[in-house]
Amino acid sequence: MSKTGIFYFFIFSALISITSLKAQDTLILDQDDLEEVSKGVNYKFQEKEVEKDNNDQKKNINIDPGTGSWFNNAGPVFKVALIIIGIGIILSLLIWLVSNSGKSNVKNDRAVTILSDEEITEKTMTLDFDQLIKQAEDEGNYAYSLRLLYQWVIRILAENEYIIWKKDKTNHQFLNEIKDQEIKSDFRKITLIFEKYWYGEYPIDVNKYIHEKGKFNNLLKELNERQPG
Structure with missing residues (x-):
């Protein structure tokens, strides 16, 4: 793959990531709307089951270190910025590898030709x-x-x-x-x-x-x- 092809590939990946984040934001908004709509609904739960659910949630919070991490709590703009920076680092590394590979090939091309x-x-x-x-x-x-x-x-x-x-x-x-x-x-x-x-x-x-x-x-x-x- 050429350098230009690699560049467009990662730009395309970045656009997909941004679209995915926007989709997540839309999902969060839909869940908020659902909670707003369901405020007046009365659900019947036994008190013991509610307490059990609360205990399970506390256990899950203690066990899962990823819940509530800084990245998950970060805003969508900050997430996009981090993704673009990461892609930029990977792209720079790939360009460097391609450039050095090209130099290696040039060196091999200059190897002495043995004449009969x-x-x-x-x-x-x-x-x-x-x-x-x-x-x-x-x-x-x-x-x-x-x-x-x-x-x-x-x-x-x-x-x-x-x-x-x-x-x-x-x-x-x-x-x-x-x-x-x-x-x-x-x-x-x-x-x-x-x-x-x-x-x-x-x-x-x-x-x-x-x-x-x-x-x-x-x-x-x-x-x-x-x-x-």
């Missing part, structure tokens, strides 16, 4: 790796984050002309293309790390991830600072 190896390879030159890696880290998917970091390194290698990128090349083919021995050595190290956690499926926690990620970041930094050799 084929998708990552085909979109290597266009993916927003920085954003995808951040999302993977927020989800605690550290192996997937290393997968993205590795492909990011391949893109930078291609942009800096250390390799010629083609989607059907293997990682070892890229490694053999690198002429700069220092870059080649660092790329070999992160290749082993990537294959260990991604294909080997070794367990990785946040501490291991931070340690391994540093090696990827160092190579990315070095590639951005150096000229192709």
Whole structure:
């Protein structure tokens, strides 16, 4: 149910409550009229029965704590005001719950989308790796984050002309293309790390991830600072 629907539902409930109270007032007036009409009528009751009835009424008064309560004795306007306040509190609570539920759904919609190896390879030159890696880290998917970091390194290698990128090349083919021995050595190290956690499926926690990620970041930094050799 939408927020507008909930609002109209409770307004309708309030109108029903007000109508009910008016009906009760009408009933009370009818009873008063009945008592006025019956004043001249003489009813015959035995004295013992009258005393018994009085005693029963006293017992009922003592036993029933609700009789004569402040709410029952309150005027109809005051009752209506209390009902409207109560409805307002309930309505506010429901709107708050609906709003928070909506926020929760938005958060779930923003959960990281896991791309396949084929998708990552085909979109290597266009993916927003920085954003995808951040999302993977927020989800605690550290192996997937290393997968993205590795492909990011391949893109930078291609942009800096250390390799010629083609989607059907293997990682070892890229490694053999690198002429700069220092870059080649660092790329070999992160290749082993990537294959260990991604294909080997070794367990990785946040501490291991931070340690391994540093090696990827160092190579990315070095590639951005150096000229192709």
